[in-house]
Amino acid sequence: MPFTAEDARWMARALRLARRGLWTTDPNPRVGCVLVRDGAVVGEGWHERAGGPHAEAAALEAAGAAARGATCYVTLEPCAHHGRTPPCADALIAAGVKRVVAALEDPNPQVAGQGLARLRAAGIAAEAGLMAAEAEALNPGFLKRMRTGLPWVRIKLAASLDGRTAMASGESRWITSGEARADVHRLRARSSVVLTGSGTVRADDPALTARPGGTPAPRQPLRTVLDSNMATPPGARLLREPGPVLILAACEDTDRRRALEAAGAEVAVLESATDGRVALAAALRYLAGREANEVLVEAGPTLAGAFVAAGLVDELVVYLAPHLMGDAARGMFTLPGITRMDRRIALEILEVRAVGPDLRITARPRGQ
Numbered sequence: 001m002p003f004t005a006e007d008a009r010w011m012a013r014a015l016r017l018a019r020r021g022l023w024t025t026d027p028n029p030r031v032g033c034v035l036v037r038d039g040a041v042v043g044e045g046w047h048e049r050a051g052g053p054h055a056e057a058a059a060l061e062a063a064g065a066a067a068r069g070a071t072c073y074v075t076l077e078p079c080a081h082h083g084r085t086p087p088c089a090d091a092l093i094a095a096g097v098k099r100v101v102a103a104l105e106d107p108n109p110q111v112a113g114q115g116l117a118r119l120r121a122a123g124i125a126a127e128a129g130l131m132a133a134e135a136e137a138l139n140p141g142f143l144k145r146m147r148t149g150l151p152w153v154r155i156k157l158a159a160s161l162d163g164r165t166a167m168a169s170g171e172s173r174w175i176t177s178g179e180a181r182a183d184v185h186r187l188r189a190r191s192s193v194v195l196t197g198s199g200t201v202r203a204d205d206p207a208l209t210a211r212p213g214g215t216p217a218p219r220q221p222l223r224t225v226l227d228s229n230m231a232t233p234p235g236a237r238l239l240r241e242p243g244p245v246l247i248l249a250a251c252e253d254t255d256r257r258r259a260l261e262a263a264g265a266e267v268a269v270l271e272s273a274t275d276g277r278v279a280l281a282a283a284l285r286y287l288a289g290r291e292a293n294e295v296l297v298e299a300g301p302t303l304a305g306a307f308v309a310a311g312l313v314d315e316l317v318v319y320l321a322p323h324l325m326g327d328a329a330r331g332m333f334t335l336p337g338i339t340r341m342d343r344r345i346a347l348e349i350l351e352v353r354a355v356g357p358d359l360r361i362t363a364r365p366r367g368q
Contacts, residue, residue: 027291141293179356
């Protein structure tokens with residue numbers, strides 16, 4: 001049956017609920033659920049954290065006996081398998097709901113339509129596809145990881161209006177405003193991983209923690225350094241800040257490894273590319289294997305350019321500050337080989353928004 005305006009109204013509410021878990025649900029998806037009977041909400045909930053109740057369970061608990069005969073609006077297909085919690089499809093059947101509307105089918109192989117099929121087998125009208133694009137935008141990393149085995153890669157850059165990220169000397173603090181930097185902390189808070197290169201660690205000594213509103217986020221991202229030769233100093237600031245740190249290397253060095261592990265880092269040696277550096281695709285597969293959904297790359301032009309050139313970038317978030325730094329300053333990407341107009345890397349601009357005095361441009365490579 002076609003979806004109605006009322007269906008859209010309640011699904012929009014479920015999506016707003018799901019956003020409440022933006023910083024906390026990782027590695028699980030952000031999911032919201034609304035139970036409606038006779039045109040009124042009888043229960044609602046959202047998934048707050050991995051291991052906690054799923055959105056459907058929270059909504060059913062809030063509704064109690066009033067869930068019988070209700071319509072369930074949920075932003076992702078109810079699960080049909082035992083994980084950290086029991087199957088939500090079974091809970092909805094036991095509660096006696098009459099209809100389930102999901103925004104998306106869950107591409108997780110453990111679900112993949114089985115939740116909807118189980119509901120239908122129990123005589124419940126179950127449909128999917130309402131406001132699917134909005135639900136996709138809420139969980140790009142989880143959905144991509146389930147479909148492809150790779151995380152969603154988002155590159156963050158701060159630049160002057162003439163596209164410069166640092167002076168020739170390396171000086172870069174601060175290009176953008178406090179408002180833009182606060183916005184970056186919100187990006188970090190939603191990310192599974194904040195990834196940089198060892199060159200950035202040595203040059204800038206960043207913390208890379210998520211501190212939205214000036215206080216630590218409830219869940220810190222896994223701060224990851226691509227460090228082919230384990231050159232990260234054991235005294236680096238990111239190793240002195242609370243939260244996990246992962247060093248991804250391309251070759252073993254027992255002494256350096258011991259020093260980094262003694263400083264609190266986890267070290268993993270991955271396959272190398274032909275240039276001896278960590279192979280980027282291998283690093284992303286490794287992170288996906290650790291249930292990383294969204295990877296935020298905060299790095300210099302060499303690593304940023306390497307991700308773009310390899311076709312591994314899903315989204316670019318560029319903060320442009322209203323000043324000029326001159327042609328001697330460093331650019332955003334190192335992209336050798338682009339010598340003709342037909343070799344340009346085409347982008348699609350998704351959004352342009354003012355953040356304080358700066359502009360935030362969100363774009364993605366065309367064709368992806």
